[in-house]
Amino acid sequence: MIALPENFIRRMRERLGEDFPAFLASYDLPPVKGLRINTLKISPEEFSRRAPFPLGERVCDDPACVYVGEEKPGADPYHFAGLYYVQEPSAMKVGDLADACKKERVLDLCAAPGGKTTHIAAQMAGEGVLISNEINGGRAKILSQNVERVGITNCAVTSSAPEKLAARFPAFFDLVLVDAPCSGEGMFRKGENAIPEWSEENVARCAARQRAILDEAAKMVAGGGHLLYSTCTFAEEEDEWQVADFLKRHTDFTCIEMKKLYPHTFRGEGHFIALLKKREGETLPVRPYALRKNREAERAFEAFAREFFDDSFAWSEGGITTLESGKMLFVPAGMPDFSGLYLLRLGVELGEWDGRTFKPAHALAMAYGKFAKGKLHLSREEAKRYLMGETISCEAFAGWGVVCVDGYPLGLCKSANGIAKNHLPKGLRMYG
Numbered sequence: 001m002i003a004l005p006e007n008f009i010r011r012m013r014e015r016l017g018e019d020f021p022a023f024l025a026s027y028d029l030p031p032v033k034g035l036r037i038n039t040l041k042i043s044p045e046e047f048s049r050r051a052p053f054p055l056g057e058r059v060c061d062d063p064a065c066v067y068v069g070e071e072k073p074g075a076d077p078y079h080f081a082g083l084y085y086v087q088e089p090s091a092m093k094v095g096d097l098a099d100a101c102k103k104e105r106v107l108d109l110c111a112a113p114g115g116k117t118t119h120i121a122a123q124m125a126g127e128g129v130l131i132s133n134e135i136n137g138g139r140a141k142i143l144s145q146n147v148e149r150v151g152i153t154n155c156a157v158t159s160s161a162p163e164k165l166a167a168r169f170p171a172f173f174d175l176v177l178v179d180a181p182c183s184g185e186g187m188f189r190k191g192e193n194a195i196p197e198w199s200e201e202n203v204a205r206c207a208a209r210q211r212a213i214l215d216e217a218a219k220m221v222a223g224g225g226h227l228l229y230s231t232c233t234f235a236e237e238e239d240e241w242q243v244a245d246f247l248k249r250h251t252d253f254t255c256i257e258m259k260k261l262y263p264h265t266f267r268g269e270g271h272f273i274a275l276l277k278k279r280e281g282e283t284l285p286v287r288p289y290a291l292r293k294n295r296e297a298e299r300a301f302e303a304f305a306r307e308f309f310d311d312s313f314a315w316s317e318g319g320i321t322t323l324e325s326g327k328m329l330f331v332p333a334g335m336p337d338f339s340g341l342y343l344l345r346l347g348v349e350l351g352e353w354d355g356r357t358f359k360p361a362h363a364l365a366m367a368y369g370k371f372a373k374g375k376l377h378l379s380r381e382e383a384k385r386y387l388m389g390e391t392i393s394c395e396a397f398a399g400w401g402v403v404c405v406d407g408y409p410l411g412l413c414k415s416a417n418g419i420a421k422n423h424l425p426k427g428l429r430m431y432g
Contacts, residue, residue: 002027002188002189002195003195004027004188004195005195005198005199007199007200008185008198009024011200011235012024012234015234015236016262019262019264019265022264023262023263023264025264026189026262026263026264027188027189027263029189029263030189031189031190031269032067032088032089032267032268032269033067033068033069033070033073033086033088033089034059034065034066034067034068034086034087034088034089034092034268035066035068035073035084035085035086035087036064036065036066036084036085036087036092036095036115036118036119036122037063037064037065037066037083037084038064038082038083038084038085038118038122038150038151039064039122039125040082040121040122040125040126040150040151040152041081041082041083041150041151041408042083042408044063044064044066045063047083047084050078050406052076052078052380053068053069053070053073053076054068054069054070055067055068056068056069059089059092059093059267059268060092060093060096061096062092062095062096062099064122065087065089065092065095067089067267073086074086075430077380077383077384077387077405077410078405078406078408080149080383080387080410080428080430081404081405081408081409081410082149082150082151082366082408083408085114085115085118085119085146085150087115087119088115088190088232088268088269089266089267089268089269090186090232090261090266090268090269090270090271091115091116091230091232091268091271092119093259093261093266093268093271093273094116094119094177094179094228094230094271094273095116095119095120095123097228097257097259097273097275098116098119098120098123098175098177098228099123100275101174101175101225101226101228101275102174102175103120103123103124103128103174103175104127104128104129104174104334105128105129105131105172105173105174105175105222105334106120106124106128106129106130106131106173106174106175106176106177107130107131107132107133107165107169107173107175107176107177107217107220108120108130108131108132108133108177108179109133109162109165109176109177109178109179109213109217110133110134110135110178110179110180110181110213111132111133111134111143111157111177111179112134112136112139112140112142112143113139113142113143113146114132114142114143114146114147116177116179116230117130117132117143117146117147117152117155118146118147118150118152120175120177121147121150121152121154121155122150124154126153126154126316127154128154128334129154129156129332129334129335129336130152130154130155130156131155131156131157131158131169131173132147132155132156132157132158133157133158133159133160133162133165134157134158134159135159135160135161135162136159137159140157140158140159140344141344143157143344144157144344144345145428147345148345148349148362148363148366148367149366150366151366151367152367153316153330153332153347153348153367154332154347155345155347156335156338156343156345156346156347157343157344157345157346158338158341158342158343158344159342159344160341160342162212162213162216162217163216164340164341165216165220165341166216166217166219166220168286168336168337168338168339168340168341169220169286169336170219170220170284171219171220171221171222171223171281171282171283171284172220172222172283172284172286172336173220173221173222173225174222174224174225174226175221175225175226175227175228176217176220176221176225176226176227176228177228177230178210178213178214178217178227178228178229178230179230179231180206180209180210180213180214180229180230180231180238181206181209181210182206182210182231182232182233182235182238183198183202183203183206183233183235183238184197184198184232184233185198185232185233185234185235185270186231186232186233186234186263186269186270186271187232187269189263189269190269203233203235203237203238204237206233206235206238207235207237207238207241207242210231210238210242211242211245211246214227214229214242214246215246215249215250218246218250218253218278221253221278222278222281222282222283222284223278223279223280223281223282223283224277224278224279224280224281224283225277225278225283226275226276226277226278227253227275227276227277227278228273228274228275228276229242229243229246229273229274229275229276230271230272230273230274231271231272232269232270232271232272233270233272234260234262234270234272238272239260239272239274240258240260240272243255243258243274243276246276247276252278252279252281253276253277253278253279254276254277254279255274255275255276256275256276256277257273257274257275258273258274258275259271259272259273259274260272261273286336286337287336287337288334288335288336288337289321289331289335289336289337289338289346290337291319291320291321291331292321292322292323292324293321293322294322294353296353297322297326297328297353297358298320298322298328300353300357300358301320301328301350301351301353301358303358304351304358304360304400307373307399307400308360308372308373308374308400308401309368309371309372309373310371310372310373312371313368313371315330316332316333317332317333318330318331318332318333318335318347319331319333320350321346322353325352326352326353326354326355327349327351327352328349328350328351328352328353328358329346329347329348329349329350330347330348330350331346331347332347335347348363348364348367348368349361349362349363349364350363350364351364360400360412362411362412362423362424362425362428364412365402365409365410365411365412366409366411369402369404369409370407370408370409372401372402372409373397373401374396374397374399374400374401374402374415375396375397375401375402375403375404375407376392376394376396376397376401376402376403376404376413376415376420377396377404377406377407378392378403378404378405378410379405380405380406383403383405383410384430386403386410386411386413386422386424387410387424387429387430388429388430388431389422389424389426389429390422391419391420391421391422392413392419392420392422393418393419393420394413394415394418394419394420395418396415397415398415398416399414399415399416400412400413400414401413401414401415401420403420403424410424411423411424411425411428412424
């Protein structure tokens with residue numbers, strides 16, 4: 001059995017009573033793995049037919065959420081193509097409650113590495129506005145990469161403190177998710193690094209931090225909107241007591257559902273989830289994002305697009321902005337102004353204009369690659385070579401195109417004289 005902290009054992013014995021032996025016995029079992037099929041790119045039925053490893057039973061009613069026994073599901077080409085997101089099964093249950101909410105404007109306040117952001121994005125199916133925030137800069141970059149990999153087009157990724165976001169977006173969001181930083185008791189079985197960091201003092205520190213985050217989150221919920229709070233810990237100070245304390249401070253909210261998942265009662269590592277609803281009231285307007293127009297750059301992109309996309313491609317509502325750096329973005333309709341916030345990603349990065357030519361970005365392939373005229377279809381073994389940075393022979397087309405595995409985009413290439421030059425960013429390549 002894992003060597004659990006003595007004070008943790010004492011606390012859980014007092015809390016669970018006669019259920020404690022079953023809880024303790026769960027630590028003799030290995031951690032549980034799951035994946036969520038990315039319905040922005042593939043249906044659960046189609047993925048089940050194509051799955052490169054055995055899939056287990058459903059985690060919940062959602063057919064996209066399944067258990068898996070594969071040792072390294074993140075090393076498969078389908079993962080690089082964004083067809084699934086590896087996610088702990090208990091965490092998938094947060095999406096169950098999120099799906100019950102009306103979602104036109106959503107904020108995931110503590111979002112890295114992106115499991116719940118990508119789950120909600122799949123539910124939104126490209127509609128509305130999703131802002132995904134992570135205050136830690138390094139983790140925010142990982143979050144941004146995951147948003148890109150799964151092909152989300154209606155998302156902005158920020159890295160700002162909750163109070164800065166609250167000042168920018170008062171009473172604006174239909175749903176604010178706070179998957180709060182916590183003492184991580186639900187991580188003990190997944191990785192023993194969480195155990196040395198645990199202490200009752202850390203539980204108290206986490207509870208104080210959560211209280212401050214929740215107070216800022218409450219400011220951003222529109223009238224009639226929802227606040228969804230979750231942790232991966234069992235400490236009542238961070239879970240039930242945290243919610244009770246919040247409701248005393250914020251009498252315009254009510255709790256409409258609360259769940260506590262333990263590893264002996266649910267096949268997962270454990271989670272706490274509470275869905276709160278704000279009393280009906282105003283949704284305050286915010287200043288919209290102002291597109292920066294550069295007609296010369298847009299003409300260059302339009303010429304590229306005519307050659308690159310097939311006739312089935314059509315833009316959703318929104319527009320193109322060209323930043324001072326020359327980077328060009330497609331910004332979906334409804335995006336707010338982000339002045340004063342650190343913005344890592346906005347909509348879809350199309351590419352870069354250097355004053356003479358347009359060069360497409362990897363994000364364009366991941367979001368819109370299925371509409372490319374030029375597709376280089378690779379076997380799974382050939383796809384692994386591409387993912388490791390190798391050049392691939394290509395007689396199918398010349399110029400810019402998209403490399404695919406089983407028809408699903410992996411990234412860009414540029415073909416000339418029968419050779420496709422690899423344009424997969426080095427930081428995203430398999431094995432570095």
